[in-house]
Amino acid sequence: MADSQVTQSSPAARNVYVPHGFQEHAIDLGEITMNYAEAGARDRPALVLVPGQTESWWGYESAMQLLQDDFHVFAVDLRGQGRSSWTPKRYTLDNMGNDLVRFIALAIGRPTIVSGNSSGGLLACWLSAYAMPGQIRGALLEDPPLWSSTTEPLYGQSIRQAIGPMFEMFSKYLGDQWSIGDWHGMREAAKQHRHPLVRMMGHGNAVEPRQSLKEYDPEWARAFHEGTVALSCPHERMLAAVKVPILLTHHAHSTDPESGALIGAYSDLQAKKAQDILASTGVRFEYALFEDAAHSLHQADPARFAKVLRAWAATL
């Protein structure tokens, strides 16, 4: 592709953005400037929504419409997403988690409920374990890739046996900070890929990347595929450190019979082990299996997501 609008520039200089229904704000957190949108009244419980990989804050736009009467809602772009800063070589769960710690301290300033999807669900878990005392009231982990997003999982499939090959393609064809940007090459390679998840999640004949992908730093994909993102954050230690109530959801998933690869965010074994560890902490947690749900329930069915979140938050 090598479209000059998309390649290499820092977020502020890139003319790839589109308008949205909620106003966006920027806050200086020290290392990064974080972009976010806010809705709802200040006297409602604070709620932070954390997007998944290749999503920006506005993936929650429909859900925010439904949640803004009940919550003071903040939806954020993480480093390397949307309009927040890019930080080459510095994409780790710990750095992203500490960005959220600072965001909650500086932009919200009171105990907060957090809900995150996919890698955002890992960060919701991270916050429930490692945030500053009193910052987090509870965490909804929406289909988080527990162990399955790491290169050396204690349990079950690694990222190389799950979505990793797709991230490898993002890294190879798009490049850190869009330094390659070969959209056509990636699209065609995905059609032939050995891994069923890559074929399923290919981009057909789309002439350009979808909007949220344009806003994303492909170095995220490399950090996940190479394993550096979670190298110093083993998931079993994070789960064992959880200190506040958890709702863990698990959406449609299966195993490819040909290869044993995981089709989905995490396996039944990984769900079982996560529950075992959470049970050992003594915190209150619930596990909700939604076998018919898309990975990103909050985008595919915002009404159902809002209903689940609202009902669980009422118990905190």
Add this chain to the structure above:
Amino acid sequence: MADSQVTQSSPAARNVYVPHGFQEHAIDLGEITMNYAEAGARDRPALVLVPGQTESWWGYESAMQLLQDDFHVFAVDLRGQGRSSWTPKRYTLDNMGNDLVRFIALAIGRPTIVSGNSSGGLLACWLSAYAMPGQIRGALLEDPPLWSSTTEPLYGQSIRQAIGPMFEMFSKYLGDQWSIGDWHGMREAAKQHRHPLVRMMGHGNAVEPRQSLKEYDPEWARAFHEGTVALSCPHERMLAAVKVPILLTHHAHSTDPESGALIGAYSDLQAKKAQDILASTGVRFEYALFEDAAHSLHQADPARFAKVLRAWAATL
């Protein structure tokens, strides 16, 4: 050795500590409990002192005596040092730096001067680059191992050509969380080691580890030798992000003519490159070459250290 007082237990359970002249306190930072000592009046400028590897807060005890009339002084134990929490698999500059961000926010609550020695000097640099806005007034980097404490340095010798082999021995003979504790084996192996720095820094015939080493989690040594501690914190990016005045000191150093190994904390080339990058940021910085000074000046000559720090702090 396999002394049950020293092996494997978490810091709180280990009976290895000795009394000191300043009272110690503990603060919950979310993931870790940080141990620290405090001296001086609250109306004086706040100063945080960060020890180096295999040192605890009380390495600054003599310096604190000299500084307490001029500063509100805090000396800390980092994760894996002294009485602070051990965090297996989670020793990174970013996690240690964010512990200090939280400490400054929760225990000090106002703009702070920071001074750190060796790896503590790297963390002083980290804070000057990545702390929350307004937290840091200036940073004294006391003989920091710039690039020379990483496995893939942009400039000069790597840790494997510097102190790395000694850390490799700590890791091999003492083990993560003192899981091996073979003090005798390490002491004897150091005497024969190919690397001159390891022979120089060996422990002679000492029958047990020195006090500060007993208080240290040897997993630190592995994290440095294997390179995971700075894997997502390239030093050139950290230096380029510095936002406040810096005093960079450089102590006795040389190159072993036989091997090219670095005898010291960082080389002249590394000092030159650090200055070039700092100059490009536009921040005020000074470089002070103390060719006769020990690596840990604040321990070897507290009066000289206090004089240097006091004079520089007066200019902030």
